[in-house]
Amino acid sequence: MNAPVATPFFFYLLSGIMLIGGVLVITRKNAVHSALALITTLLCQAGLYLMLYAPFVAGVQIILYAGGIMVLFLFVIMLISIERTMKERQFNQQWLVGIAAAAVLGGLFIAVYTKGKTLFPQGRLTYAESQNTQDIAALLYDSHRGIYMFSFEIASLLLLVAIIGAVVMAKKRI
Amino acid sequence: MNDIIVYIQSYLNTKDLTPGAAGNWFWATVYILLVFAGLSVAVIAMNWLERKILAHMQVRLGPMRVGPHGLLQPIADALKLLLKEDIMPANADKLVFWVAPFIVVLAAFTVFVVVPFGPAHAITDMNIGILFMLGVSSLSVLGIVTAGWASNSHYPLIGALRSSAQMVSYEVAMGLAVVSAILLTSLHGLGLYGVGGAGAPDTGTLSMIGIVQAQQEQGVWFVFKFFPLGLIAFFIFAVAMVAETNRAPFDLPEAESELTAGFHTEYSGFRWSLFFLAEYSAMIAVSSIAVTLWLGGWLRPFPNALQGSTWDFIFSLCPGLTFLFLGAMCFWNVLRMPKHPLFKIQTIGLAGFGAVLALVGLVLLLPAVSSRVGDIFWFSAKVAAFMYLYIWYRGTFPRYRFDQLMKVGWKVLLPTSLALLIVTAALAFIEPSIAEWMKRVL
Numbered sequence: 001m002n003a004p005v006a007t008p009f010f011f012y013l014l015s016g017i018m019l020i021g022g023v024l025v026i027t028r029k030n031a032v033h034s035a036l037a038l039i040t041t042l043l044c045q046a047g048l049y050l051m052l053y054a055p056f057v058a059g060v061q062i063i064l065y066a067g068g069i070m071v072l073f074l075f076v077i078m079l080i081s082i083e084r085t086m087k088e089r090q091f092n093q094q095w096l097v098g099i100a101a102a103a104v105l106g107g108l109f110i111a112v113y114t115k116g117k118t119l120f121p122q123g124r125l126t127y128a129e130s131q132n133t134q135d136i137a138a139l140l141y142d143s144h145r146g147i148y149m150f151s152f153e154i155a156s157l158l159l160l161v162a163i164i165g166a167v168v169m170a171k172k173r174i
Numbered sequence: 175m176n177d178i179i180v181y182i183q184s185y186l187n188t189k190d191l192t193p194g195a196a197g198n199w200f201w202a203t204v205y206i207l208l209v210f211a212g213l214s215v216a217v218i219a220m221n222w223l224e225r226k227i228l229a230h231m232q233v234r235l236g237p238m239r240v241g242p243h244g245l246l247q248p249i250a251d252a253l254k255l256l257l258k259e260d261i262m263p264a265n266a267d268k269l270v271f272w273v274a275p276f277i278v279v280l281a282a283f284t285v286f287v288v289v290p291f292g293p294a295h296a297i298t299d300m301n302i303g304i305l306f307m308l309g310v311s312s313l314s315v316l317g318i319v320t321a322g323w324a325s326n327s328h329y330p331l332i333g334a335l336r337s338s339a340q341m342v343s344y345e346v347a348m349g350l351a352v353v354s355a356i357l358l359t360s361l362h363g364l365g366l367y368g369v370g371g372a373g374a375p376d377t378g379t380l381s382m383i384g385i386v387q388a389q390q391e392q393g394v395w396f397v398f399k400f401f402p403l404g405l406i407a408f409f410i411f412a413v414a415m416v417a418e419t420n421r422a423p424f425d426l427p428e429a430e431s432e433l434t435a436g437f438h439t440e441y442s443g444f445r446w447s448l449f450f451l452a453e454y455s456a457m458i459a460v461s462s463i464a465v466t467l468w469l470g471g472w473l474r475p476f477p478n479a480l481q482g483s484t485w486d487f488i489f490s491l492c493p494g495l496t497f498l499f500l501g502a503m504c505f506w507n508v509l510r511m512p513k514h515p516l517f518k519i520q521t522i523g524l525a526g527f528g529a530v531l532a533l534v535g536l537v538l539l540l541p542a543v544s545s546r547v548g549d550i551f552w553f554s555a556k557v558a559a560f561m562y563l564y565i566w567y568r569g570t571f572p573r574y575r576f577d578q579l580m581k582v583g584w585k586v587l588l589p590t591s592l593a594l595l596i597v598t599a600a601l602a603f604i605e606p607s608i609a610e611w612m613k614r615v616l
Contacts, residue, residue: 030267032267032270032320032323032324036273036320039316055301055302056302056305056380059302059305059306059309060305060309062306062309062313063305063308063309063312066316067309067312067316067345068312068342068345070316071312071316071319071338071341071342074319074320074323075319075335075338075342078319078322078334078335079335132302133301133302133380134377137377
């Protein structure tokens with residue numbers, strides 16, 4: 001019907017911005033700048049979801065991460081004295097473990113990149129764009145196709161534990 | 175050259191398709207420019223109307239000097255803002271201070287991509303339309319927070335903290351109210367309680383155009399569906415949207431008696447005007463969400479109770495008559511202008527303005543025109559009613575205290591909207607069997 005918007009150009013643009021943002025997140029000393037770089041990264045990630053014809057996931061990504069969680073991040077960061085943290089030395093003493101983890105992850109990426117076609121023989125999994133919301137709902141809740149129901153509920157339980165923990169820690173007397 | 179003309183004309187032949195759906199770049203650009211221009215005019219008009227209406231509510235006259243009845247006041251204001259010195263505090267975070275107003279403006283304007291002024295009068299229709307609107311408009315809080323922080327000053331920081339706490343709190347209740355409205359799009363029952371119709375609930379839709387079409391198909395605006403459930407959801411949204419846009423009585427982030435001007439205290443000139451623009455276009459955006467979800471979007475009032483060609487004809491006269499009325503108001507005030515020679519230019523200008531309005535009204539009376547733009551008129555009229563409500567709130571309610579604000583958000587609106595969602599879902603679930611039962615009994 002229409003010319004596809006998901007062209008390689010947009011992929012390289014979005015992932016390029018994402019990589020720059022990701023590097024800025026860990027190199028900036030100013031925590032607010034880091035948070036802003038992280039927001040850019042998350043928004044570009046939403047763009048990548050759009051390129052995969054998953055608009056619902058992209059929308060949820062914007063609402064939850066960029067609009068919700070990052071606001072709370074900023075909320076907390078603003079209460080920290082930036083002047084003092086700017087003077088402190090950045091502490092990343094775990095660089096041995098960091099390099100090991102990065103190497104393993106990089107190896108995984110390279111393996112997927114080189115052997116992807118044999119590892120995932122079905123090739124690309126495409127959903128019709130107009131059905132994305134309904135498809136996700138079916139995968140989560142449908143009695144026949146709903147294969148992710150259990151993991152979804154586990155995640156909900158984890159969140160519930162976190163909520164209760166937050167209440168317990170914040171309240172002196174319950 | 176010929177190809178281009180054919181390309182441009184090809185969209186005009188596709189009825190009931192947005193430029194985005196038709197994949198037509200040219201018309202999409204035209205629509206974007208039209209929406210942008212219309213929005214800017216609306217913000218300018220809103221600026222004048224707010225000052226005038228608020229003044230009349232407080233038994234004052236409001237702006238009277240620049241132009242007849244202060245009609246040119248917004249233009250004078252805009253010029254003043256553009257010419258003002260652009261101040262940046264010495265210890266401000268330069269980059270963040272610079273980027274914050276743009277975040278707010280971008281977030282406020284981007285949402286209009288999916289606002290449906292009519293079945294074909296939207297820039298595009300996304301299948302996640304309402305989600306996109308909520309998501310992008312929630313990004314504007316980032317701009318407010320960063321603006322307050324980057325100013326490196328106490329009042330803006332407190333304003334930004336208040337703003338983020340407030341917007342995050344009210345987003346929850348707002349989202350739940352929206353979900354209960356989206357739930358209704360999956361039903362097929364007709365009328366208030368869904369009697370008859372095409373059977374079992376289907377999949378719903380998140381698309382803005384789809385939501386209005388669902389109301390058209392069910393023959394009821396969602397504000398009246400499952401009365402009073404729809405009304406409660408609408409009320410929750412109507413309260414939460416005032417808090418989301420930081421307007422009175424929830425305007426704590428810029429409470430002038432406590433915080434000077436809140437998060438934009440340190441901003442001046444053009445940057446401040448960007449915040450102003452964003453605030454008003456965000457108000458229009460959330461109002462259009464409310465209109466789309468609960469008030470039937472572009473549908474004319476009483477599409478079922480008053481149907482038939484006679485009523486269609488009467489309602490099709492409304493756009494033209496509105497503009498004729500506005501023109502007549504102008505001419506009436508031309509007669510009331512002071513007869514002093516100094517007021518001659520103003521009187522002539524007002525008469526000219528009235529003549530333009532009357533001419534627009536006459537053009538809108540043509541059946542060919544009114545049938546095409548009638549939907550835009552009804553949508554804008556409903557949004558305008560919300561804009562009036564905003565001014566009315568500001569003239570009526572005193573500002574909440576912050577603990578009261580949080581109490582309303584978390585202890586009243588959130589539980590109510592949760593309960594509402596559950597009850598609506600239950601009703602939607604048993605609706606087909608109720609319809610079946612009623613068919614057998616009656």
